[in-house]
Amino acid sequence: MKHSISYYPGTKPITILCLFILYTPLIVISLYSFNSLRSITTWGEFTFDWYIKAFSNPAIQNATMNSLLIAVLASSIATLIALAAAMGMLRGAPLRKQKIVVGVINLPLLLPEIVVAVASLIFFIAIDMTLGLGTILLAHIVFCIPFAYLPISTRLKDIKQSFDEAAYDLYASRWQAFRHVTLPMAMPGIVSGLMLAFVVSLDDFIVANMVAGPGSSTLPMTIYSMLRIGLTPEINAISTILLLISILFVTASWWCNRSSKSTT
Amino acid sequence: MLNIFKLSKEEKVRYGLISPSMLMIGFFLLIPISIVFVYSFLQPGTYGGVEWVFSLDAYKQFLFQEDFLTEELQFTSAYLEIFGRSFLQAAIATLLCFMIGFPTAYFIATRPANTQSLWLFAITIPYWVNLLVRTIAMLFIIRDQGPLNEFLMYLDWIDTPIKLAYTPFAVSLGLFYSFLPFMVLPIYTALSRFDMSLLTAAHDLYASRWAALKNVLIPSVSNGIYAGCLLVFIPSIGSFIAPDLLGGGKQLMIGNLIALQFQGSRNWPFGAAIAIILLTIILITLLIFSLRKKGEQQ
Amino acid sequence: MLKVKGIFPYKAKVLAMAVTASLLGATAANAAGQLNIYNWSDYMDQAVLDKFSKKYDIKITYDTYDSNETLLSKLKSGVTGYDVAVPGDYMVKIMIDEGLLENIEASKLDNFSNVKEELIDVYYDPGHQYSVPYQAGTTSFVVDKAVYDGDINTLDILFNPPEELKGKINIFRDVNEVINAALRYKGYEICNSNRQQLSEVNDLLSEAKEHWLSIASDGAKEMLISGDAAASMSWNGMALQARLEKPTLEYAYPKEGMTAWADNLVVLKGSKNIENAKLFLNFMLDPENAAAISNVTGYTPGVKGADAYLVKEFKGAHELNLPEGTATPQFVPPCSPEVVKLYDRLWTNLLR
Structure with a gap:
């Protein structure tokens, strides 16, 4: 691999630089979650106190649960909707109105979040919907759809139609062809779509802040309100926990992946 | 309008698959x-909201304002x-993202199949930490007495701290950091379905690495690059954190500016007008891009 | 290739929809034994909430906002479901005028007799029909004496700073505080619609901006402690907290004058838990509970007899006690809509 033409010198150092840029701030945050002083700039001594504080802080607990619940639901629903749309769009000759459909799906990407936020709020109020987790979820599904759709459609566009047709020739039903041919081939696109949507939902502050009701504060909202006095060690602690959970999640799915490969 | 009775069964299934996305986005x-x-054509209420009176003031205010003393309308930039x-x-952030993101995506796509997912997760893990927290952490690192300046001074590369924090460049840097994976993921997806043997073929035809990159690889994954740039540029331009x-x-x-109109200044029509103007500019730009792309393909 | 197959079978979609449906219904439920509080961030002691919950068997949900303006825009845009909020003085006035508050005859609450004399006769709620005092304080600025050792009790620090402080000043992102400070510096009336004077303020601000590091309310304390900023606008309680971490920081009492403010507990119009809300207001007027809040925030409780419960660092603190010969801090009523518009223009000009 290394000596073939497809090897470009410099990609490895840049990837390492990329990871370095991504991780340095996180390492700093993790380190300072063990700082006994309530400051990010001066080091006191090593302590677990902030973890205990963060765990016993009901506001942070609720917000974390709300955020995870919304991110899981919004990203998976949005991914399903996006996958269905991509299948409908790309499996076969271009549809009439194809362009309009693509335009509509991508629309949430073209709007600044603040506009989506205000528009959603005005709308929910107009149809007399109680603001809360439900309204946040609905708004999140909408703006997650294009994030899930982009990688899925990019992937599907290149799966050759002939694979499906070959499957039909072998008397596979439409569903079987999807399940055994298209779906596995589209999986990298689906996974990156799901991940993008998840990240986008988990990170959103502006929209959630606008359409939240009593008791539905999300983690970004809680963090934003705590930032008024600076980045507190409690926030560092909760961020570190989220980071650890995600690393566990990644390791687990990687192992599953490996063991399922070795058995097949 | 579509006449659903004239559609073939195949088409009905396909429109059926598309309809949930259309309904969600259309309705919400x-x-x-x-x-x-x-709202952008109405008048502002005193403490937010709108008065239902038609008015073009919001659009006028974008280009003209009264002089403080003479109260005459003047052009304002x-x-x-x-x-x-x-x-x-936003453009600088997108460029930075591409310069780091493309080689990274390429490196990942050329790893053995079983480790690619691991690299991808490595790129997304940082995004489990909230954007606000990451942005503050970034600020901490680039500030005058932060680790970056300390390190550069320790290396004797600089004598006095580089003024990075609280500058426009820091904003671009923050946007770059915020949206980097949005560049990497779509490009990776496009690259992963690119047949690397095409590069070898190009090489056999005596193309240099650089020429192969420019003439074979990049055009083949242009959809991914286009998607990546879009995913970075658009959120960057509306970002305010x-x-x-x-x-x-x-x-x-x-x-x-928009947030200010809906909170501090409480001029909803003006905020709405700015949003509509921004949206129009973005749509026109995209239209030009897609027309040019079409032209190239023909 | 990843094998995520099986994690999201299509049945999951149905399940997810069911969960969504239950979420949509969830927020509308139960009223008895419930209280929804909407307060500033970092403005409460969790132990006090727990005590209230336990004493009256009332479940509390607690959300936060970051400014008076956010609170107003939330309520004006039709957000419902909150029972108690904590607007500042001028915002109480605006909210009463806009019909956003419930008249609860607050002065008839049992513990109202604890309210400090100077907070009884107030411009924003004559006779206290709608509100009871929560915490009070002042707004001025903090200077790091290790960086600049001269006289700090003047607004020159912000608008015509000494060489040592140039490029190291943080200004609050608060249109009223900044423009009122500039008007005081110029010796003009606050809430002023005189265009000639405002035009001078406009020039003053754009010149002074050259010397400012940032215009931010969030994280101002952190900037002072880390040394990024050597001077910053500040509330007195925040200044006190900052000084406890960095002793060289000093809160200024500018000779040109400064803003006094009082935040208040109010019951919002349409509250479904008015009786619980009144219980809470009464509970918070208890000196021990009020002092517990002050011990977290650093501001002055609105009730008498709380001093006994205050931690020792706060008693007699420089930030909480007006030095002899200082101009009395001034409450700032809401300006007229005309002035608000002019202020907004100055503000946008400054930020552009």
């Missing part, structure tokens, strides 16, 4: 945006400057 975004459009600055900073925290809030970006 198109209708609300239409309301924003309507204030808001145009804000637009220009926002586009510039990075400008606030890293730029020190001294210079407004479009996102801040």
